Amino acid sequence: MWLLLLPLVIPALAGAAARPLAARLEPRHATWLLTTAAVALAACSMAALALLAAYAAARLPFLAAAGDYSTAVMRRGDPIPAAAGVAAALALTGGAVAVAVMFRNRARALAESYRRAAGLHPEDGIVVVPGPAIEAYALPGLPGRIVVSGRLLDCLDDRRRAALIAHEQAHLASRHHLFSAVARLAAAANPLLIPVARAVDYTVERWADEHAAAVTSDRRLVAQTIGQVALLAGTGRRRVAGMALGVTGPRAPRVSLAWAGPVPRRVAALLTAPPRRQTILLAACTVIVLIAGVAALLAARDLHALLELAQGPRSQ
Amino acid sequence: MGEEGPFLASGSPPGAEQQAAGASERQAAGASERRAAGALEAEILAILREADGPLSPGEVRQRLALRPQPGGPRGELSYSTVVTIVSRLHAKGLLARQRAGRGFTYTPVDEASLAASRMSQVLGSEHDHDAVLSRFVSGLSSRDARLLRELLAGDGGPAGGDPGPAGEQG
16 A cells, blocks of 8 residues: 555655745745645645555454445455554544644634734724834734834834835735645644745745835845844844854854754845746646645545455345 | 831830831831822823823923822922833833933823734733734844844845844934
């Protein structure tokens, strides 16, 4: 039953490929590809687990009696060890519970956000919060709101403010919270997809960054705004960030983004040429996801055929 | 308050009596200040909401002295007490302040902003609620901060990172 392995292996592959893909693809394409791939692969792997569990369950005598088929034929035609079937059933249950919990939490959080956004009536869609915090975020709703701390606005000049607002407006206009929520649900079903969900969180930020760059027609400005806000927020929270600068020593590396967090990668992406459409890469990824789907379908057909065989000549 | 002095000092030499009376008065004054702090904050907020524009602590103090007192006349508050209270209100996010000359003037924060500020506290504290907010920047490790400075320094543009006392531009 190597067919059943494909829907289980391909999500691991997707997990490994997610970050490089997020870095290479145009952000809007990357977001759509990674989100749909996450959902498709989560569904395929759940289906594969269900089939594995079904094979094991099919050997149970009372099911065989109810379905009127031969457990002997099932055993012969089915190379999957019973333990694998039990493990698959457990993984399937765990995944289903995790999806349910994640769904409930996200739905509650989004409902809360929509409710609060509806309670805010700023003149231009932007709510300025008082207090010492350095923060800016988009609050999803109908319509969504942009919340910025007054202290942050005070630190930015007009052009950087425009870049910040354009970035947050892109989040609201393109409903980025839904991509992120859907990818997280897929990752709850199959933890191998967690890197894909993280990559989606990154690509929606990149999407908003590129939108801000288009609105302000200045990629460098957006990069500098992100850098300034991140350093303000970072050093505001803990002084360590600033102090660490002095102790990097002589073996401070040249800028390497291999293990960097999202903020430096976003800034680096904005300081290079705008991303290009990568049709071949997109197509290749789509094909790989389709392979997982086809494999799951074929495996389901095989199980069906085996059951028919086990039912054998009815006359017996 | 005043009657505590003689009671505490009964049987003590005259000098000690004076000292004890002084100490207990100071203690009593401290307690009543703490008790009154909440009421004072409310009163100062009310004054600023009634005002047509931003007020300096000095102006707040003048208006405070002119207000009728339901619990009888109150001694005039010191300037530093008023400054302490408005600073506290500012720290709580209830007042916005603007630099005016060498000090600050204060205005009350409007209701929408107050609602938003309470909301960010709630959303930030509850499970998974933070996840639905698209933050402009996520947290920065010290390594990321270093990388960021290198990137922006290499870019030749102003990194403009550290929160200086007066920010970057107005």
